[in-house]
Amino acid sequence: MITAMDELISILDLERLEHNLFRGRSPESDWQRVFGGQTIAQALVAAHRTVEEDRHIHSLHAYFMLPGDIKVPIIYTVERIRDGGSFTTRRVVASQHGHAIFSLEASFQKDEIGLEHQIPMPLDVPEPDLLLSQAQLLERFGKNVPEWVSRYWQRPRPLEMKPVMLEHYTSREKLEPRQNIWIRTTGSVPDDRVLQCAVLAYLSDMTLLDTSTFAHGRAVFDSEIQAASLDHAMWFHRPNRLDDWILYTQDSPSTRGGRGFTRGELFARDGTLIASVAQEGLIRLRRAP
Structure with a gap:
């Protein structure tokens, strides 16, 4: 039996249609519209497939425009905005029925060593077990x-x-x-x-x-x-x-x-x-x- 996790990994394996064009599908479900996290994840995969392997996502900014239709594929068009010495920028537009339903801009960076700190995790949270x-x-x-x-x-x-x-x-x-x-x-x-x-x-x-x-x-x-x-x-x-x-x-x-x-x-x-x-x-x- 295919599990929900297997299905998620499967739908993130986008079909490449052309150089900067990809097609994604939605899992079979009773949802009335495409889950937003799915569109973000698929658009990120599409962008990453146009980026050098030594660069990784460090930030993304996305806008939802129209509800996604789970019954038809989503077309992801990637625009190669910039390939710099340390950073790479991509823009992705997701479309269905001839209209943009979602857009994403993402920035990728080579791993490098620098200053480092982080805020602490809350201490008063019960363990999941x-x-x-x-x-x-x-x-x-x-x-x-x-x-x-x-x-x-x-x-x-x-x-x-x-x-x-x-x-x-x-x-x-x-x-x-x-x-x-x-x-x-x-x-x-x-x-x-x-x-x-x-x-x-x-x-x-x-x-x-x-x-x-x-x-x-x-x-x-x-x-x-x-x-x-x-x-x-x-x-x-x-x-x-x-x-x-x-x-x-x-x-x-x-x-x-x-x-x-x-x-x-x-x-x-x-x-x-x-x-x-x-x-x-x-x-x-x-x-x-």
Whole structure:
């Protein structure tokens, strides 16, 4: 049986159509639109395939324009902006049905030695082994959570998540807009730095926007909320094999004008800061009919 993780690795193996043109597909699912993390990851793979092997992604900035159609392929067009002595820049546009649905700019760098520091990982977070998985949460609290939460926990994914705080799922209480979630892949990731960065980009879009709803007693999958990613930025600090749990710390400094802004850091279990993320998304209350 093909697992969700096998499927993720498969869809990241883009088909090359021409020199700077690639085609990607979506996994078979009941999702109504393409998951944003998938588009980020596929666009990153497309860009990387036009870059010298000794250069690796260090930052990306992306914009979501239209919902992706899971039933048709996505065409990724790469523009080779610059090949410098130390840095390489690429622009990628993803298209469906003759329209751009997504764009990404990415910068790649040769590894080099320089000044180094990092912020520490939060110390007051329980170890993942002490927390319940989503399957265990469903078994324990399934009758006491809204239907949308139950559907969310049951959906097959290439990732396993263990949230530290559960109040968001079980109540409408207005909470501090921050959370910690342990995340790991449900299968092994090939020993390939390009794929490891792509999978990290994929998982970075998980749960992030939801944090901006905490202060309002809401959730992105709440029927009263219209939610969608608008932009996504990511900085890759240190490589990681993705062979263990990763702590995703998140906070939302602001929501206003129908938009929610959220930041995140991804830490390896040993405390190493792997990457930083920032995202703004549509957080709009639906009008009553």
